[in-house]
Amino acid sequence: MQEATVNIDKNQILEFLRGQDKQREADQAAQELPDQVDTDRDAGLLSKFGIDIPALLAKFGLGDKLGGIADKLPGGLGKLL
Numbered sequence: 001m002q003e004a005t006v007n008i009d010k011n012q013i014l015e016f017l018r019g020q021d022k023q024r025e026a027d028q029a030a031q032e033l034p035d036q037v038d039t040d041r042d043a044g045l046l047s048k049f050g051i052d053i054p055a056l057l058a059k060f061g062l063g064d065k066l067g068g069i070a071d072k073l074p075g076g077l078g079k080l081l
Contacts, residue, residue: 006039006062013037016059017049025049 010033017026029049033042039053046053 007036010035016056
């Protein structure tokens with residue numbers, strides 16, 4: 001079974017951070033994130049900037065890309081997607 005890979009443009013992630021009043025994190029992310037961010041490969045970096053991946057995916061309508069794991073996320077996060 002192959003996991004879904006989700007790529008998000010760095011600018012969308014910067015917009016997400018700024019929308020949460022995290023300008024400092026956005027500035028740092030602008031320097032460290034690749035232009036196309038893979039939510040699996042770059043999960044450590046996203047976490048470093050305080051980004052909740054399910055919330056990020058939901059913001060851009062990509063929650064369904066989580067496949068079957070969405071309902072297994074802690075705290076019912078999958079239900080939000």
